[in-house]
Amino acid sequence: MTRMFRTSKPRGSGGTPHGTRHRPVAAARRAVVTGAVAVAAACALGLGALPATAAPGPDRADTAADTGGSDAGGPDIGRSDAGGSGAGRPDTSGTDTTGPDTTTGPDDPASDPASDPAPDPASNPASNPAPDPVPDRILTGDAAPDGQPLPLPLERLFDNRGVSDDARPGAADFDGRGDSFSAQELRAAGWTPGRTIAVDGAALRWPATAPGHPDNVLADGQAVRLTGRGEALTFLVAGGSRARSRDGAAGTGLVRYRDGSRSPYRLRAPDWRTGPLPTKLLGLPHRNTPDGRRAGTVRLYAVTVPVERGREVSSVTLPRAGREAGLHVFSLALRDPSNGWTGSWAASTSGYTTVGPWTDRTLRLVVHSSVGGPRARIRLENTFSPAPVRIGHATVALQGKGAAAAGRPVPLTFGGRSGAELPAGAQQFSDPVGFRVPPDTNLLVSIHLPGTVRALPVHSYTSQTSYIGADGAGDRTGERGGEAYGTALASWPLLTGVDVAGGPGSVVALGDSITDGERSTPGANRRWPDLLARRLRDQRDVPRLGVLNHGISGNRVVADRYPGTGASSVLSGVSAEHRLERDVLAQTGARTVVVFEGVNDIRAGTTADEVIATLDRIAATAHERGLRVAVATVAPCGGFFDCTAEAESYRVAINRHIRAGLGLYDAVFDFDAAIRDPDRPDRMLPRFDGGDHLHPNDAGMRAFSEAIDLRRLV
DSSP states (O other): OOOOOOOOOOTTTTTOOOOOOOOHHHHHTTTTOOOOOOTTTTHHHHHHHBOOOOOOOOBBBOOOOOSSSSOOOOOOOOOSSSSSSBBOOOOOOOOOOSSSOOOOOOOOOOOOOTTTOOOGGGOOOSSSOOOOOOOOOOOOOOOOOTSBBOBOOOOGGEEEEEEEOOOOOGGGSSSSSOOBBEEHHHHHHOOOTTEEEEETEEEEEEEOOTTSSSSSESSSSSEEHHHESSSSSEEEEEEEEESTTTTOEEEEEEEEEETSSSEEEEEEEEEEETSTTTTEEEEEEEEEETTTTEEEEEEEEEEOOOOOSSOOOEEEEEEEGGGGOOEEEEEEEEEEEOOOOOEEEOOOOOEEEEEEOOOOOOEEEEOOSOBSSSSSEEEEEOOOOOEEEEEOOOOEEHHHTOOSSSSEEEOOOBBTTTTTETTTEEEOOOOOOOOHHHHHHSSEEEEEEEEEEEEEEEEEEEEEEEEEETTOOOOOOOOOOTOOOOOOSEEEEEEEEEEEEEOOOOEEEEEEEEHHTTOOTSSSSSHHHHHHHHOOOOOOOSSSOEEEEETTTTTSSBSSOOOOOSSSSSSSSSOOOTHHIIIITSSTEEEEEEOOOHHHHTTTOOOHHHHHHHHHHHHHHHHHHOOEEEOOOOOOBBTBTOOOOOHHHHHHHHHHHHTOOTTTSSEEEEEEEEETTTEEEEEOGGGGSSSSSBOOOOHHHHHHHHSSGGGGGG
């Protein structure tokens, strides 16, 4: 059943569960595109890597939300290192270097204390001059040594006006029909001109242009200046043309490297009005038309494609899609490497849900490290949100008893500031701090929310008690004692990661409620990923990898449970495929993924062929991005109310495919064989049963952990 976001009285530690000032356009065009962004849409949108070629050559031209069904979780009501936001990670604490940030959340009219006030360029014609003519790349006369057009910064190539002021909707025409994005709604989401929007460990820059001025490129083979090394290349895109297609627009482009090599990529931009909601980066509730504002969600997408790791990029050629195809590019960037950081703890955003409302409260979240290190940083994410959220202060400490810290909490900063604002859909890394994280230890991450918050992104099931202060109690992040935290909290809002400096990298466990820890002992950290982390720590044969638990209660491989937009009581996440980018590929130091999902799909009637096809696409995408892929067989669920004979036949077929899949997968771990009853193979052995015939107990979790050959993880 769906898990609801809830609070309760504490039961002890073992309880259950900004805008920028407008710069003249000519100056804006001198900026060089840097950074990177990615979201979980990539693999679901048909992206795939193509092999790198040895020498230059000519450019080549070239699923629905399911909110029904029951939850596997059972019923429940209820990167620069110094001075930056973390090694190799972008600073989105407020302003871009082009100017101060003034965007505020919708519930607090006061300006963000981390930002300086700045005028709205749309309200001051003198500060909003007409744009310089957009240069025609053919008329520049410049060419690279290989005869290709000389690459230019993306801003120099802008040739479409996609954003208009609500008072002047005719000043832009995004899709050839006279329609456009609303500047006011973008600002309300925290997407102000020139602002850095960080997602999945990298950053994109929203165009620093005023409404009604060129702010995006219609992809048609333009050469874009982009330099550096990265783990992937991300585009901020949307499809929009007069001949609108539900599939959006697509084409093939080239990444060129300093050594003369190149690699092709395939880019697909979902349609801005009809593209999939679960994979969008930002949704706005209206569009501007020549006749005024019209209701209906319009979307922006961040889509990631592979690059050759270790090679220095010199430029990117956009797909030769043709202007009539309507493949609009607003920004592109390289995602920086993890640069010596290892993920120690993580949790997926399972949905966006109403809370409180909470006013001027402090969260104290309890999380458990897998590996340790001498320095730390946290990651906050405003996934699925339509509005920015303000962070007043944050600290990290070792847990003492309950909400009390074992020592004085250590303050965290964001781009050198004590607070931050997260735009809609964006993330924020804290700056590295000299706080030693021991392995296999509970931490307290305290977060002050100074304004009024009515909805937040959350991880819904934790098997761990966290805490929250009272309404109006203010900033209690620095307090060692736990007296201010009078209410227990059974979810993790906003916090999605804790990283440590050093280490060999991480294993990501991609799963459902079984991986999430349902029916393991609450507060004891006996989920199978926890036990795997202990096995890795207690041996010397392979690197002591971190283990990141990205299980979501009720999650499915194929279908989206959370619809992808709006506050919802469905907190079972988007599909494993749709969250692959965010929850696996973009995770800090990710080296290997272990996929253990499928039981919720077969219980809902999804066929074995559909699950198998999606598992294979997940594996192919992860391989293209340089990860090892291990897949675990689906565990038995006979005796659970909807584990029918048909579901069992699907499970058997999926497991047959997985066991034969070493050509597709780097490793196969037989979780089914580890716990099944030999006499009744559709059921788990009683000694492993958590009581509902679906979720294993602590002993079953240990059996899963021990079924993993550690040597196959590396």
